[in-house]
Amino acid sequence: MIDWAKLWNSFTFQFIDKGGYKEVLRGLGATVQIAVFGLIIGIIVGMFIAIIKVMPKYNFFAKILDKFAVVYVAIFRGTPMVVQLLVGHYFLRPLIGWTCDPLIEAIVIFGLNSGAYVSEIMRGGIQSIDVGQLEAGRAVGLTFWTAMFRIVIPQAIKNIIPTLGNEFITLVKETSVASFVTVLDLYRAFEQIGYASYSFLIPYLVLALIYIVLIVIITIGVKLIERRLKKNERKN
Amino acid sequence: MKKFLTAILAAVLCVCGCFGLTACSDTPTVKIGAQTGTTGYMFASYLKGTEAKAYQSPTLAVTDMQNGVIDYVVTDKAVAQNLVDKIEGIKMIDVALTGEEFFGMAVDSTQTELLAQVNAFFVEKAAEINAIQTKYLTGDEANYVAVPKNVEVTGATETLKIATNAEYAPFEFKQGEDFYGIDMEVAKLLAEYLGMNLEIVDMAFSAVVTSVGTDGIDMAIAALTITNDREENINFTDAYYTNSQVIVCLEENEALDDAGVLMDILAVLCANG
Missing domain, CATH: 3.40.190.10 (Periplasmic binding protein-like II)
Incomplete structure (x- = not known):
């Protein structure tokens, strides 16, 4: 039998009397920042990697870029997020003498990691658009990049919005490993609250609840964007 | 589309720039590292005008201190002594930060x-x-x-x-x-x-x-x-x-050398607070 009154007391003690809600808000801020900016960096990086991959390999430069893209994706998809963070924090950071806040470091690494995944999503999106579209653009005298950005990418993005939403959700949940490089994210905030009184039950339950609420909000957001982008479609 | 992309890019750069400025500003706050969930971390997080950083272990915190990410590490006295013995270039400030634990x-x-x-x-x-x-x-x-x-x-x-x-x-x-x-x-x-x-x-x-x-x-x-x-x-x-909790810092850091009691240490750590 669960003692609800005791659980409630424990909740108010940890989150209100001891000021736990402040840490939660700060952690929520860090988590959202990492996920949102990580996704933005990821989309930009991923888009260029995807274009490089679908680009016709007619010259030496394009071939080199293609090899670079393959290696990039292999590195960032081939190692766990935690390992990337740790290598970045304890090895690369002293190596290049970077002194920024670990939050920015986490944003950059999450962005680069996400870029590898988004590049594959984006490539799928670009290849789902009939190659005739690009050829038509080229035939009327547009350059490859103009045809890409004006014709193919806008249609591709519309197709991949659900998958991008998926990637965003993964990113939000993965931020919980940012605490390995001292970022005070949502997970770390709840861990601290638990440690203060060695009572982890309520903090972890509330943590799960907050993640679910976050994800539901994102899901609704993605739905709205999809509906907005479907406006120009024929309704059958 | 181009305008849209440029807008996103500009926004990202702006925000990153702002973060960068605040994070790398010329008057840095004193950063104190400690193992997550320890009383040392709680001590550090209660101090005004300082930033507490949580690590998986005291050794990682010392590594980061040597990399210049943080300025001080707070940990148990016995652990601090052990770290000083094992790792070169760090020293312990032998002043108890908390009452007896x-x-x-x-x-x-x-x-x-x-x-x-x-x-x-x-x-x-x-x-x-x-x-x-x-x-x-x-x-x-x-x-x-x-x-x-x-x-x-x-x-x-x-x-x-x-x-x-x-x-x-x-x-x-x-x-x-x-x-x-x-x-x-x-x-x-x-x-x-x-x-x-x-x-x-x-x-x-x-x-x-x-x-x-x-x-x-x-x-x-x-x-x-x-x-x-x-x-x-x-x-x-x-x-x-x-x-008891003590501070570990780099050998060349002389700010706390003359500290005899807790108040001296707080005066240095919380100078910005």
Whole structure:
């Protein structure tokens, strides 16, 4: 039998009397920042990697870029997020003498990691658009990049919005490993609250609840964007 | 589309720039690192005008201090001494940051008899426990005794299963397959006193306390500090070790060299607060 009154007391003690809600808000801020900016960096990086991959390999430069893209994706998809963070924090950071806040470091690494995944999503999106579209653009005298950005990418993005939403959700949940490089994210905030009184039950339950609420909000957001982008479609 | 992309790019650069400016500003706040969930971290997070950074272990915090990410590390005095002995270029400021703290073991709340036995053990074997502590605190490595994962005690039928996080020298650490440290040798002594076999389960520090009472784990022995808030939820034994928090900093950092009492240290750390 669960003692609800005791659980409630424990909740108010940890989150209100001891000021736990402040840490939660700060952690929520860090988590959202990492996920949102990580996704933005990821989309930009991923888009260029995807274009490089679908680009016709007619010259030496394009071939080199293609090899670079393959290696990039292999590195960032081939190692766990935690390992990337740790290598970045304890090895690369002293190596290049970077002194920024670990939050920015986490944003950059999450962005680069996400870029590898988004590049594959984006490539799928670009290849789902009939190659005739690009050829038509080229035939009327547009350059490859103009045809890409004006014709193919806008249609591709519309197709991949659900998958991008998926990637965003993964990113939000993965931020919980940012605490390995001292970022005070949502997970770390709840861990601290638990440690203060060695009572982890309520903090972890509330943590799960907050993640679910976050994800539901994102899901609704993605739905709205999809509906907005479907406006120009024929309704059958 | 181009305008849209440019707008996004501009926004990202702006925000990143702003972050960069605030994070790398010329008047940095004092950054203090400590292991997550320890009383040292709590001390650091209560200070005004400083930034507390949580690490997985004190050693990682020291590594980051050498990399220039943080300025000071707060940790238990014995751990600090051990780090200073092992790692070059750091020093300990020997001023207690908190009042006396006491380590206790966490016992499964359903086993009241075990709790009483452990408390009796502390009284009866005080001299032996003291000797073990002195041995590790003075770094008398020749006399360290290895404690294997499973200790067979002659004539024992039952097993005392304890949880620990063996990354906290000199209290508990691993060399090869064997455990060493104050807590580990005390645990062995306890098992012999109780006439039980000993089984040590090594796990992440965050799991140690919650594991007590599950999976047949009877006790947690992992340099746990007794506090009022924690006593609400955990069945602590009496104290078996007296501890204090101290600061570790780089050798070339002379800001705290003249500090004699806590107020001197606070005056330096909280200068911006």
